[in-house]
Every structure is written in C-alpha cells, then in structure tokens.
Amino acid sequence: MGYVTSLCVGLLCLFARGSKSQESELSEILSLIQALTDQYTSERTEVFSKLEEMKTELIQDVREMIDGNKVQATSVRHDLANLQQLLETDECAQMSHNCSADAICIDTRVSFRCKCKPGLTGDGYSCTDTDECAANETICGPNSVCQNTLGSHTCECDEGYAMKESSGTCEDIDECREGKNNCSTYAICENLPGGYNCTCSIHHEGDGFSCKGIEMNCTEPFKAVRGIGCIHITEESEEFDQGRESCKALGGDLFVADNKDHYLRLAQHFRSTDQVSDVKYMWVGVKEGVWLSGREVDPAEEAPENPSMTSEKCSYTDGDPGEDFLLWTDPCYYEWRSLCQQEI
Ligand SMILES: [Ca+2]
Ligand SMILES: [Ca+2]
Incomplete structure (x- = not known):
C-alpha cells in the first residue's frame, strides 16, 4: 500500500x-x-x-x-x-477482445486478460492443446484406447473390458459370472480375457450359443440322464467286484465321473429324484485327479485303481439326497448296490 x-x-x-x-x-x-x-x-x-x-x-x-x-x-x-x-468497458462481455477461442477472457478495470482454458498452454491469444496420448503411451493403462481431446483426453476400455473404480484401470469383464453372455442354457461358459467361450455341455451339440440334446441311445435297463449319461442302479447289494461284474453283464461298468462338474450333476440328479433315498450307498469307480466337493481324490489312498480296486478299500458314493454327494471308501467285501454306467 x-x-x-x-x-x-x-x-x-x-x-x-x-x-x-x-x-x-x-x-x-x-x-x-x-x-x-x-x-x-x-x-x-x-x-x-x-x-x-x-x-x-x-x-x-x-x-x-x-x-x-x-x-x-x-x-x-x-x-x-x-x-x-x-x-x-467489459471487453469480454462485448466480445471486443482478441483472446483465443480456446481461452477464457477476464475483464479487468481498464482492459482484459486472456487465459488459456484448462489443459491448454499459451499466452491466451494463442492456445495449444497437449496430445496426452502421444506424450504418454501408457497414460490410459492396459486394455484401453486413448483419445486426445481439446484440453484433455479420454480413456475408453477395449471391448470386453470395463473400468474398475477400485483400480482405475480397464479389467476383463467376467461375462460368465455377470450373466453378460449369450451362451445357451445347455452350454458351459468359459471366461476369457476380453471375451468368453460357450461350449455345449455333455450330451448336447451346437455352437455353444445354440445347443440341442443329442440322442442318447441307452439300452435297458440303463436310463438316459442328459448331462450325466446312461446310468443304472443294480437291484442287488453285492461286494465291490461282484457289483462291477453285474454292471459289465448289463453292458456297462461302474460309474466314473469325468470331473467335478459331472459328479455334481449326478448329485443334483439324485437330489431332484427320490431314486436313491432307499439306496444311500452305491459302489462307483473313481478316476485319478477328479475333484469332489473341492477335495482332490488321492487314488493311492482312496481308490488305488480305476475302476477295479486291488486294495482292501473300494469307492462308494453317499447318495442320500440330504447329504453332500461325496465319494468315500469302505472295505471291498461290504455289500452295497452299484451305480452302473453305459458308454454312449
Ligand atoms: Ca489434449
Ligand atoms: Ca471376459
């Protein structure tokens, strides 16, 4: 002052x-x-x-x-x-200033000032945009496209990716989990980076988006259960080896799940019917590496050979619809009914 x-x-x-x-x-x-x-x-x-x-x-x-x-x-x-x-005089209001079109005009007491808009550089009479995309190729992070704009830039996620707020980057959309897929009801959806795959489930054919059941020619007494196969539960309770022979005599063998999903579908099938409510335990075969209820079968411990057992323990399934449909072992001389399967 x-x-x-x-x-x-x-x-x-x-x-x-x-x-x-x-x-x-x-x-x-x-x-x-x-x-x-x-x-x-x-x-x-x-x-x-x-x-x-x-x-x-x-x-x-x-x-x-x-x-x-x-x-x-x-x-x-x-x-x-x-x-x-x-x-x-307010030169800004009267538009009598000569600021750049990309600048903001600020009226002062005797004149005016020009200030480049945010993101632009220059003296206000001439303002230049910075191409942030060219200046920093990784500015948008992976799986996205950078678009330069006047005064700024935008990041747009590639198809199949979405901006995740927590990380601020484009991450893969899990179309299978989020239900954003066009897989057939009879298909298995597999999430992939930037997309997903649909594969018709067992006993179905098609391109994954449209699947229809294939004909399952099961011979009596085997019954076709789509997603599981041709199965049959023997009437007699027998020792493991006898039960397996009974399956073979009918043209099949003991049931062996291909994978955990296959096993869960079988469990679901039995739960949805009261077929095994009076059966409970059934001899089954077991395959190395099959996961059951999240537990990996150790063939050496639980089921040494597939499907014939040479140790004293043989594999059976607990088919009680109220229980988890698990695989267990019992002494092979126990007498249970057998779950048989026929190759299609
Ligand atoms: Ca820019
Ligand atoms: Ca995906």
Whole structure:
C-alpha cells in the first residue's frame, strides 16, 4: 500500500507542478494509471478498492484543474471520457477482445486478460492443446484406447473390458459370472480375457450359443440322464467286484465321473429324484485327479485303481439326497448296490 500511495501522490505532484504541457502530462498519468491497474488486477480486493478510491480522487483533481485553467479543456475532457469509458468497458462481455477461442477472457478495470482454458498452454491469444496420448503411451493403462481431446483426453476400455473404480484401470469383464453372455442354457461358459467361450455341455451339440440334446441311445435297463449319461442302479447289494461284474453283464461298468462338474450333476440328479433315498450307498469307480466337493481324490489312498480296486478299500458314493454327494471308501467285501454306467 505504501508503494501505491506514494506513487500516486507523486503523480498528482507531477501534474500540479505544471512543468510539462498538461496534455502530455495527462497522457502520462493515464498510462501510468493503466499500468498500475493492470499490475494490481489480480491482487486483493483491498488493493483494488484503494486504487479505485485514488482514481476517483485523481479524476476529480484533474476536473478541478481543467475548470480552473480553462486551457485545452476540450482535449483533456476527451481523454477523461476515454479513461472513464475504459474503466467501464467489459471487453469480454462485448466480445471486443482478441483472446483465443480456446481461452477464457477476464475483464479487468481498464482492459482484459486472456487465459488459456484448462489443459491448454499459451499466452491466451494463442492456445495449444497437449496430445496426452502421444506424450504418454501408457497414460490410459492396459486394455484401453486413448483419445486426445481439446484440453484433455479420454480413456475408453477395449471391448470386453470395463473400468474398475477400485483400480482405475480397464479389467476383463467376467461375462460368465455377470450373466453378460449369450451362451445357451445347455452350454458351459468359459471366461476369457476380453471375451468368453460357450461350449455345449455333455450330451448336447451346437455352437455353444445354440445347443440341442443329442440322442442318447441307452439300452435297458440303463436310463438316459442328459448331462450325466446312461446310468443304472443294480437291484442287488453285492461286494465291490461282484457289483462291477453285474454292471459289465448289463453292458456297462461302474460309474466314473469325468470331473467335478459331472459328479455334481449326478448329485443334483439324485437330489431332484427320490431314486436313491432307499439306496444311500452305491459302489462307483473313481478316476485319478477328479475333484469332489473341492477335495482332490488321492487314488493311492482312496481308490488305488480305476475302476477295479486291488486294495482292501473300494469307492462308494453317499447318495442320500440330504447329504453332500461325496465319494468315500469302505472295505471291498461290504455289500452295497452299484451305480452302473453305459458308454454312449
Ligand atoms: Ca489434449
Ligand atoms: Ca471376459
């Protein structure tokens, strides 16, 4: 404040001394006023109000001097009018500024300022966009496409990917889990990076999007159960080896699940029927590496050979619909019924 005050007081003194022609002095004053105003445009309101106060006083002083001297009054009045007009004009609102179209115009007391829009660089009269995509190839992260825009850029995820808010990157959409797939009801959906696969389930054929059941030619007494196979439960309770022979005599062998899903489908089938409610335990075969209820079968411990057992323990299934359909072992001389399967 001290600087402004002393300078302005100095200007008034300069004018009052009358050492130069009034016209040139006024012009000098005006340009200094403008310089001061520009200098402090962006400063605090306190400075503005003080400056405004000083301007009013200065203009008043000049008016009084003109009235007193009656010298070149017209010219001085004209400059004063210009000064007032400058102070009152909003170049931004009147669109009389020459800021870049990509800049923001800010009105100041005697002029205006140009400021490039966010994301653009330049002096306000000319503004240039930065191509963030070219400047940083990894700005959008993996699995996305960067698109430069004026003042910014956008990141669009590749097809099959979606922006995950927690990580801020494009991650694979699990179409199978999220139900965003067109797989047939009779198909198995497999999630893949950026897509998914549909494969018709067992005993169905088609392209995965449209699947229909294939004909299952089971011979009596085997019954076709789609998704499981041709199966039959023996009437007699027998030891393991005898039960297996009974299956073979009917044209099949002991049931062996291909994988965990196959086994779960079998469990589901029995749960949905009351077929085994009075059977409970059935001899079955077992294959190495098959997972049952999340537990890996250890063939050495649970079922040494497939499907014939040479150890003293043989594999059976607990078919009680109220229980988990699990695989267990019992001494092979126990007598259970057998779950037989016929190859299609
Ligand atoms: Ca840009
Ligand atoms: Ca996917």
